[in-house]
Amino acid sequence: MLYYYGIDWTYVILVLPAVLFALWAQYNVQSTFKKASSLPVSNGMTGADAARMILDRGGLYGVRVERVAGELTDHFDPRSNVLRLSDAVHDKATAAAVGVASHEAGHALQHEENYLPVRIRSAVIPLTEIGSTLAIPLFAIGLLLNFSSLAYIGILLFAFSAVFQLLTLPVEFDASNRALKAMADSGRFTEKELASSRKVLRAAALTYVAALAVSLTQILRLLLIADRRKK
Numbered sequence: 302m303l304y305y306y307g308i309d310w311t312y313v314i315l316v317l318p319a320v321l322f323a324l325w326a327q328y329n330v331q332s333t334f335k336k337a338s339s340l341p342v343s344n345g346m347t348g349a350d351a352a353r354m355i356l357d358r359g360g361l362y363g364v365r366v367e368r369v370a371g372e373l374t375d376h377f378d379p380r381s382n383v384l385r386l387s388d389a390v391h392d393k394a395t396a397a398a399v400g401v402a403s404h405e406a407g408h409a410l411q412h413e414e415n416y417l418p419v420r421i422r423s424a425v426i427p428l429t430e431i432g433s434t435l436a437i438p439l440f441a442i443g444l445l446l447n448f449s450s451l452a453y454i455g456i457l458l459f460a461f462s463a464v465f466q467l468l469t470l471p472v473e474f475d476a477s478n479r480a481l482k483a484m485a486d487s488g489r490f491t492e493k494e495l496a497s498s499r500k501v502l503r504a505a506a507l508t509y510v511a512a513l514a515v516s517l518t519q520i521l522r523l524l525l526i527a528d529r530r531k532k
Contacts, residue, residue: 311525315518316515316518316519316522318518319517322515323511323512326507326508326511327511330501330505330507331373333500333501337497337500337501338393339395340397341394342395342490343494344489344490345394347392348392348401348402349386349402351398352384352386352406353366354489355406359406360413365382365384367383368391371388372388373387375387375401377409384409385405386402396494396501399498400499400501400502403480403481403483404477404480405476406483418471421468422469422472425461428461429461431461432459432461432462433461433462436456436461436462439455440456440527441455443527449527452527456527459519459520462516463516467513470509477505481495
């Protein structure tokens with residue numbers, strides 16, 4: 302039974318646990334970042350300095366490092382060839398700042414070498430954008446008109462977002478591995494600093510895992526609803 306006493310049990314049993322996991326993962330990354338922000342790096346290197354060091358070591362002298370407003374809004378923009386760091390990262394000389402900045406520099410290195418998972422993920426972006434716009438409307442119309450094929454097309458389109466999130470995992474993990482390796486190879490960070498940066502990046506990676514879990518459970522829920530309507 303999908304509904305009982307007006308409660309959608311497919312959501313409660315399937316999706317809600319994943320949503321709670323995602324909320325915890327978001328809280329965890331913020332608290333881990335805050336804790337690592339209280340650990341200054343002994344060499345005095347800021348996030349911007351760490352990013353510049355890794356970019357230069359990779360020969361990416363043309364990539365600019367700029368400040369961007371917001372909290373944890375750090376990202377690499379391959380279109381403008383700019384690495385943007387938030388206020389809590391750009392000028393801060395902490396384990397959190399250098400870890401996040403180095404991670405974003407890792408993304409720049411990926412684009413420079415044409416890293417395959419990045420290319421594949423970029424290729425599915427148009428399908429993801431179409432799916433995010435049409436998936437739920439098509440699914441709802443299919444249910445209302447009792448047209449199951451249309452509902453399943455909506456589910457298929459929704460699945461593109463899960464595919465994108467799945468492809469995001471190796472990209473993010475690889476960027477973190479590149480960051481930590483570059484930091485260690487530089488010989489400018491202590492083991493304690495490296496361990497603290499590693500915790501921040503692992504916590505951030507967990508948010509991507511949680512997002513994928515939410516999408517997969519949503520897909521399963523939609524399949525159960527569509528299958529129920531066919532009977």
